[in-house]
Amino acid sequence: MAERERAIVLVSGGLDSAVVLALARARGLACHALSFDYGQRHRAEVRAAGRVATSLGAASHRVVRIDLRAIGGSALTADIAVPRARRAGAGGIGSRAKRARGASAIPVTYVPARNMVFLSLAAGLAEVVGAGSVWIGVNAVDYSGYPDCRPAFIRAMQRAIGAGTKAGVEGGGGGIRIETPLIRMSKAAIIRAGSAAGVDFGLTHSCYDPSPRGLACGRCESCAIRSRGFEEAGVADPTRYVSRRG
Amino acid sequence: MAERERAIVLVSGGLDSAVVLALARARGLACHALSFDYGQRHRAEVRAAGRVATSLGAASHRVVRIDLRAIGGSALTADIAVPRARRAGAGGIGSRAKRARGASAIPVTYVPARNMVFLSLAAGLAEVVGAGSVWIGVNAVDYSGYPDCRPAFIRAMQRAIGAGTKAGVEGGGGGIRIETPLIRMSKAAIIRAGSAAGVDFGLTHSCYDPSPRGLACGRCESCAIRSRGFEEAGVADPTRYVSRRG
Numbered sequence: 001m002a003e004r005e006r007a008i009v010l011v012s013g014g015l016d017s018a019v020v021l022a023l024a025r026a027r028g029l030a031c032h033a034l035s036f037d038y039g040q041r042h043r044a045e046v047r048a049a050g051r052v053a054t055s056l057g058a059a060s061h062r063v064v065r066i067d068l069r070a071i072g073g074s075a076l077t078a079d080i081a082v083p084r085a086r087r088a089g090a091g092g093i094g095s096r097a098k099r100a101r102g103a104s105a106i107p108v109t110y111v112p113a114r115n116m117v118f119l120s121l122a123a124g125l126a127e128v129v130g131a132g133s134v135w136i137g138v139n140a141v142d143y144s145g146y147p148d149c150r151p152a153f154i155r156a157m158q159r160a161i162g163a164g165t166k167a168g169v170e171g172g173g174g175g176i177r178i179e180t181p182l183i184r185m186s187k188a189a190i191i192r193a194g195s196a197a198g199v200d201f202g203l204t205h206s207c208y209d210p211s212p213r214g215l216a217c218g219r220c221e222s223c224a225i226r227s228r229g230f231e232e233a234g235v236a237d238p239t240r241y242v243s244r245r246g
Numbered sequence: 247m248a249e250r251e252r253a254i255v256l257v258s259g260g261l262d263s264a265v266v267l268a269l270a271r272a273r274g275l276a277c278h279a280l281s282f283d284y285g286q287r288h289r290a291e292v293r294a295a296g297r298v299a300t301s302l303g304a305a306s307h308r309v310v311r312i313d314l315r316a317i318g319g320s321a322l323t324a325d326i327a328v329p330r331a332r333r334a335g336a337g338g339i340g341s342r343a344k345r346a347r348g349a350s351a352i353p354v355t356y357v358p359a360r361n362m363v364f365l366s367l368a369a370g371l372a373e374v375v376g377a378g379s380v381w382i383g384v385n386a387v388d389y390s391g392y393p394d395c396r397p398a399f400i401r402a403m404q405r406a407i408g409a410g411t412k413a414g415v416e417g418g419g420g421g422i423r424i425e426t427p428l429i430r431m432s433k434a435a436i437i438r439a440g441s442a443a444g445v446d447f448g449l450t451h452s453c454y455d456p457s458p459r460g461l462a463c464g465r466c467e468s469c470a471i472r473s474r475g476f477e478e479a480g481v482a483d484p485t486r487y488v489s490r491r492g
Contacts, residue, residue: 066311066367068370070310071371113370117370120359121312124358128318128358147410150410155409157410160402160403163398
């Protein structure tokens with residue numbers, strides 16, 4: 001039997017990246033999962049990443065530590081309060097209506113240049129293991145308005161990886177492709193695709209501000225987007241909340 | 247007095263980045279130095295970065311820890327032997343002749359995607375401190391053939407930073423520029439420029455494989471390029487070697 005083609009999959013422990021891993025596995029790829037411990041408040045995410053990688057049959061799982069707190073600037077890594085989401089339809093932080101208003105849409109939970117750092121490290125790992133692609137669960141529909149989730153950013157990073165890596169420069173196999181299967185999907189569509197591909201969403205963690213026991217707060221923006229996605233998908237939400245948002 | 251414009255300067259502790267810091271300071275910028283402890287064999291570099299930042303009047307100096315050993319793939323971070331440079335003129339690892347031969351020119355000391363990771367983190371810090379530029383001492387003349395030192399890579403990263411950062415998207419000040427003052431200079435020209443700008447090269451560290459006391463090996467590629475640069479510049483080499491190469 002021929003060796004399977006290898007891929008790097010960025011697995012955060014959240015819902016989206018679990019669906020990405022399931023989709024990459026469904027293509028028959030040998031998936032090397034990569035997670036980051038970057039001093040985030042919600043480290044329950046890193047534990048969830050390990051559960052997700054195992055349950056979906058990743059070939060390996062690495063956790064790279066980066067001390068992003070030395071840089072700061074985000075509610076997810078510094079001492080800035082995580083805001084509560086406003087109600088859907090009332091211009092909540094993650095809503096399309098709010099983003100359409102323009103410049104002020106990037107929230108305090110934005111971690112400066114996070115996906116740029118993560119994609120760079122994934123490209124490095126792709127070189128080391130001989131992977132032809134890097135998979136990332138960015139989404140430019142039901143998302144938080146972070147600039148590093150948009151197609152223009154992904155295209156620019158694809159060029160940087162082509163120009164800045166040994167695989168890109170030496171060619172022979174076409175270098176390293178960035179795969180973003182979720183980028184144009186709604187959260188509900190992502191949840192339906194994940195359900196069909198066998199993702200156990202109960203293993204995933206999305207909350208920015210979980211309880212010490214790892215329960216979701218039900219109040220932050222990430223909880224709000226996730227909860228609305230399950231409603232719209234018509235899929236039962238297995239998330240364990242401390243309290244419901246309201 | 248108006249507040250000075252801020253810049254992020256990547257300071258490795260090596261010769262080139264010390265010259266970059268001196269040039270940015272000479273422009274009157276408030277320079278925030280950024281270094282990385284990435285599990286490199288040559289940690290003497292990180293200590294040298296602190297000495298350089300202090301001596302050249304950096305406004306701050308941060309050291310971000312990233313465990314690149316979890317990724318591996320380089321003689322600088324994994325258990326791969328650091329090669330000795332061959333003699334200049336005989337097709338040494340870092341020579342222009344060798345690189346002109348093509349594909350096999352990227353050496354084992356290449357750290358996969360290193361400058362992509364470093365520039366990404368520098369862009370993040372630039373957002374946090376409100377800096378308008380990121381300065382990096384890449385050089386595409388007397389260098390090691392690493393793909394992430396070339397102008398095509400820097401241009402691609404400039405686009406990625408424009409598309410993927412809050413500063414780039416929200417505009418108002420033109421985002422974050424990458425400044426590469428050394429990219430077209432020979433090592434000798436870099437050394438002369440640094441001399442003129444007051445760099446104390448005795449504080450810098452270039453060796454990939456230093457002794458436990460931090461003395462340069464005099465045999466690795468980095469020592470060879472540095473030593474040849476001082477010779478060609480007609481500047482006295484203050485480097486403390488364990489032994490001379492030869």
